[in-house]
Amino acid sequence: MDNKLTCKLEELPDEEExxxxxxxxxxxxxxxxxxxxxxxxxxxxxxxxxxxxxxMTQSAVSHQLKILKVNKLVNSRRDGKQIYYYLADDHVRTIISMGREHIEEK
Structure with missing residues (x-):
């Protein structure tokens, strides 16, 4: 195998990552x-x-928010009986913005 390729493959993230x-x-x-x-x-x-x-139904939204929260894409805060959801950080906005740029390329 090419030494350059072997070197690059060694730099790959581990399987878990x-x-x-x-x-x-x-x-x-x-x-x-x-x-x-x-x-x-x-x-x-x-x-x-x-x-x-x-x-959408509240149930459908709640289900999707749980998935987003488990994956650290949204966070929440409590205000009395209400729970408010918001983007976890600017990385989420960046990922989606970059995805939009990619699909809009010609």
């Missing part, structure tokens, strides 16, 4: 979750407001 990265990208593979993330670009929202604005 590649698995985690693949799992992260799977989360972005659902258009409902993408819609929720876009809504959270604008502002933080509670489940009720997200459901109303996205014309």
């Amino acid at each position: 590649m698995y985690d990265l693949a799992e992260l990208f799977k989360v972005f593979g659902d258009s409902t979750r993408i819609r929720i993330l876009f809504a959270l670009f604008v502002s933080e929202f509670c489940v009720n407001d997200l459901a109303e604005n996205l014309q």
Whole structure:
């Protein structure tokens, strides 16, 4: 095998890191979750407001938010009885923005 190729292959992330990265990208593979993330670009929202604005059921929104939260893409805060969700950090915005740029290339 070519020494240059061997050197490059040794620099690959380990299997666990590649698995985690693949799992992260799977989360972005659902258009409902993408819609929720876009809504959270604008502002933080509670489940009720997200459901109303996205014309979805509260149950469907809650389910998707759980997946997004487990994957560290959204965080939440409590205000009285309401829980508000927001983007976890600017990396989420960057990932989606870069994805949009990529699909819009000609």
